[in-house]
Amino acid sequence: MANVLYDALLAVHKTNDKTFLRLNDQQQISYRDLITLAATYSALLTALGAKANDRVAVQVDKSAEAIALYAACLQTGCVFLPLNTAYTASEVEYFISDAKPTVLVCDNRAEQSLTPIAESQNCSVVTLNADGSGSLQQRASELAPATRVQERGDDDLAAILYTSGTTGRSKGAMLSHRNLLSNTITLVDYWQITDADVLLHGLPIYHTHGLFVATNTMLKAGASCIFLPAYNTDDFIKYLPQATVMMGVPTFYTRLLADDRLNKTLVSQMRLFISGSAPLLAETHEAFEQLTGHRILERYGMTETNMNTSNPYSGERRAGTVGFALPGVDVRIVDPETNNILSTDEIGVLEVRGENVFKGYWQMPEKTAQEFKPDGFFITGDLARQDSNGYLHIVGRDKDLIISGGFNVYPKEIELVLDDHTDILESAVVAAPHPDFGEAVVAVLVPAEGRTIDLDSVKVAAAERLAKFKQPKKYIVLNTLPRNTMGKVQKNILRDQVLDSFT
Ligand code: AMP
Numbered sequence: 001m002a003n004v005l006y007d008a009l010l011a012v013h014k015t016n017d018k019t020f021l022r023l024n025d026q027q028q029i030s031y032r033d034l035i036t037l038a039a040t041y042s043a044l045l046t047a048l049g050a051k052a053n054d055r056v057a058v059q060v061d062k063s064a065e066a067i068a069l070y071a072a073c074l075q076t077g078c079v080f081l082p083l084n085t086a087y088t089a090s091e092v093e094y095f096i097s098d099a100k101p102t103v104l105v106c107d108n109r110a111e112q113s114l115t116p117i118a119e120s121q122n123c124s125v126v127t128l129n130a131d132g133s134g135s136l137q138q139r140a141s142e143l144a145p146a147t148r149v150q151e152r153g154d155d156d157l158a159a160i161l162y163t164s165g166t167t168g169r170s171k172g173a174m175l176s177h178r179n180l181l182s183n184t185i186t187l188v189d190y191w192q193i194t195d196a197d198v199l200l201h202g203l204p205i206y207h208t209h210g211l212f213v214a215t216n217t218m219l220k221a222g223a224s225c226i227f228l229p230a231y232n233t234d235d236f237i238k239y240l241p242q243a244t245v246m247m248g249v250p251t252f253y254t255r256l257l258a259d260d261r262l263n264k265t266l267v268s269q270m271r272l273f274i275s276g277s278a279p280l281l282a283e284t285h286e287a288f289e290q291l292t293g294h295r296i297l298e299r300y301g302m303t304e305t306n307m308n309t310s311n312p313y314s315g316e317r318r319a320g321t322v323g324f325a326l327p328g329v330d331v332r333i334v335d336p337e338t339n340n341i342l343s344t345d346e347i348g349v350l351e352v353r354g355e356n357v358f359k360g361y362w363q364m365p366e367k368t369a370q371e372f373k374p375d376g377f378f379i380t381g382d383l384a385r386q387d388s389n390g391y392l393h394i395v396g397r398d399k400d401l402i403i404s405g406g407f408n409v410y411p412k413e414i415e416l417v418l419d420d421h422t423d424i425l426e427s428a429v430v431a432a433p434h435p436d437f438g439e440a441v442v443a444v445l446v447p448a449e450g451r452t453i454d455l456d457s458v459k460v461a462a463a464e465r466l467a468k469f470k471q472p473k474k475y476i477v478l479n480t481l482p483r484n485t486m487g488k489v490q491k492n493i494l495r496d497q498v499l500d501s502f503t
Contacts, residue, residue, distance in 0.1 A: 003152040006074040009184070009219040010035055011149070018195075020219070026237075029064045031222070034071060037064075039145030039410040041072035041136065048103050048124045052077030052150050055101035055160065057085040057123075057492040059092060059110065061130035062205050062229050065137065067215060068206075069105060073158075076151030078102075080159045081172075082206035086485065089113040095162060096121050099172060099362060105136055125354040132230065134293035137426060154178035160362050161208060161303045172362030172464040173304045175212075182355035183306035186326050191272060191297070192313055193245065195222035200243035202252065207486060208303045209269060209277050213245050237261045243272040248486030250280045253296065257287055258403065267292050272313075274299060278487040279394060279412075281419060281426060285319035298322055300394055304379060306356040309392050321391040329354035332377065333384055336398065342385075347395055347410055350384040351377040356427045383410060400491055404433040404439050407469045411491075414472065417465045418443055427482050429472065431493045432501040442498045443472035453477055474501050 003011075013020075013031035022028045029037075048461040051055060056078045060066050073080040081099055083092060096104065096117055104118045107129045118125045127134035152158070160172040187193070188189045199218050203210030218225050231248070233255050240246070253275060255405050256262050267273075273288070273296045280298050289295050300322035301307035308331060311323030325331040332341050333348040342348040357378045360368035371379050383395040395412040399499065402409040411429035418427040434440035447453050455475055462471045476498065482490040 003019060003074065003077070003149050004154055004156075004335045005158050005181055006071075006149055006152070008181055009216060010071055010074065013219070013222065018222065019224050021062060021067065021225050023227055034064065034068055036145055037068040037149070038075055038141045040140040040309065041069055042075040042146040042148075043143040044126070044136065044140040045072060045076045045103060046146060047139075048126070050076060050078050050102040051430035052152070053079060053081045053157065054103075055081045055099045056103045057081045057083060057092075057096060057099060057101040058105045058108055058128075059085060059087065059114075059206075060105055060128045061085060062134055062210075062227070063091075063128070063130055064227065065132040066205060067129055069136070070211070070215075074152075075146065075149050075292060077152050077156070078119065079157045082161065082211065084206050084485070085204070085209070089117065093117045094169070095172075096123060098337070099160060108134060110495065126468060131461075141456060152177055155359070157359070159211075161206075163303050167324075171364060171367060173461070174359040174362055175179065176359050178210055178355055179306060179358055180216060181325075182328065183212070184220045186328055187213065187217050187307060187310075188220050188357070190275070190310055190313060190326060191217070191245075193217055193221040195246045196225040197221060197271070198242060199223060199225045199241055200228070200236065201225040201461055202236060203247065204230070204485060205247070207277075208301070208306065209249070209486065210246070213276070213301070213307060231255070233259050240266050241269065245274070246270065246272075247274045247276075249277045250275055250284060251278075251483065251487040253280065253284050257260055257284065257291065262291060264291070264293050266467075267294060270294060272297060276307075278483075278489070280319075282320035282416075294452040299384075300392070302380060302382075304358045305352055305354075305380065308352045308354075308356065308380075311391075316380075318389075318391050319449070321387070321393050322353055323392065325352075326354075326356075326388055329356060330377070331392065332435065334379075335384060338393055344388050345385055347383055349398055350380045350382045350392075350394075353377045383412075386407045397491075402429070402439050402441055404441055404469050409441055410468050414441060414443065414465075414466065414470055417462060418445065420459065421453075421458055421461050423451045423458065425449065426481065426495055428489050428491060430491050430498060432474065432495070432498040432503045434473070437473075440473040440502055441470065442474045442476065442501055443477045444478055444481065444498075446478055474498070 016031035019028040019033045126136040128136045159175045162170040205211045295317040299310035309322045311317040330353040357436045414429045423448045428444045431439040482493045
């Protein structure tokens with residue numbers, strides 16, 4: 001009997017006593033122990049009535065046991081449904097009523113508020129706390145580890161990940177065994193990950209980056225992870241010398257750069273630094289190289305598609321770009337109005353196709369149909385251009401596009417100009433309603449360390465490099481930009497703040 005992901009990521013390591021997760025200086029869990037633990041959880045899932053295709057919703061802190069639970073879902077043929085730990089009970093209520101899981105795993109603190117919600121949907125609740133304790137562990141330990149591995153084919157669902165959705169309801173992206181395994185194999189090969197690697201893992205595991213990009217690739221390669229509960233600069237500085245690979249969101253890199261303990265010696269044995277989930281400023285890329293000698297490899301993906309593009313491992317990693325389409329992934333840039341495929345340097349919507357692309361949104365056939373073209377391309381909603389050397393540049397989300405006086409303004413183009421100013425650390429450009437122009441460009445600026453922004457000189461610099469309609473009509477200075485846990489700037493929050501700027 002075959003089970004596509006379980007066989008490739010777990011069964012191959014059944015008798016492997018190598019450490020998979022290092023939890024701190026004393027505690028670790030081997031591949032063999034992880035698989036045994038998963039088998040006891042699988043026995044409990046079955047005892048709770050979970051069958052193949054049933055959803056198992058999981059809102060827990062990052063722990064080795066949470067990874068074992070993911071493995072248990074694969075073994076049992078269940079659909080793993082991780083939820084951001086920041087979601088409140090009323091948000092979780094939506095996910096439960098939408099996905100109708102058979103089992104909900106949450107921590108002790110949330111048990112009381114979530115139990116009535118789960119029970120009203122005939123969903124059993126077990127608990128798993130950050131330290132591994134809880135009723136999951138206790139009840140599973142009373143059962144014999146399951147020996148049965150549920151048969152699962154390429155097209156069977158392995159996971160549903162809800163998109164963060166800044167507008168409208170969050171959508172459940174259905175990811176099949178093939179979607180996840182094909183991307184894992186591609187990334188292991190492209191980034192040359194081997195069993196000699198040690199990944200410094202500080203990402204959350206309810207998101208595609210920390211769960212699939214980071215964890216699946218290490219499992220596939222038989223590598224190890226230094227598995228930290230979250231990003232923390234002190235821990236990263238401590239463990240960097242013991243790692244060979246780091247995967248992070250851009251804020252990990254800016255925070256490391258702000259610490260004077262980061263230097264060449266600290267990272268002398270590192271093989272690869274990878275960044276994704278949000279744009280990495282070219283300046284960060286350059287500053288990191290200057291200080292450490294390493295060129296960060298930036299890649300681009302999304303929950304619905306896994307990873308689509310990457311800078312090359314051996315070739316030139318270009319700052320401010322997301323590289324080339326990964327092997328097996330087709331990309332094209334399309335004019336959303338005419339549907340014509342655009343040529344070099346023209347900005348349009350990025351569309352992708354490949355085994356990595358998800359099966360659709362959970363119980364939203366109409367929404368799914370809208371997002372796919374008849375020839376199988378998925379409309380990412382990201383605006384992009386391809387330069388004359390073939391490197392892809394992400395220019396922003398299409399919903400962030402500003403139309404001022406009938407002209408298209410791409411926020412990224414303005415942000416790049418503003419970021420070049422010596423007084424400015426970073427910027428975010430959004431639209432505000434304008435009685436005359438429809439929308440007007442508003443720039444939110446964050447000062448560089450120790451500087452006060454001289455707005456007159458910023459305006460002069462903008463006027464030198466940008467057409468009049470692209471120049472911000474209003475500037476706001478903030479200490480930091482609002483960001484979510486994946487480092488993405490929350491432009492919806494900024495848009496709300498500037499709503500009344502011109503009325
Ligand atoms: P998520 O589904 O949370 O992974 O978010 C996916 C979105 O993050 C993409 O559609 C992009 O808008 C953005 N994103 C991911 N990686 C990058 C990157 N390297 N540069 C710019 N934007 C990125």
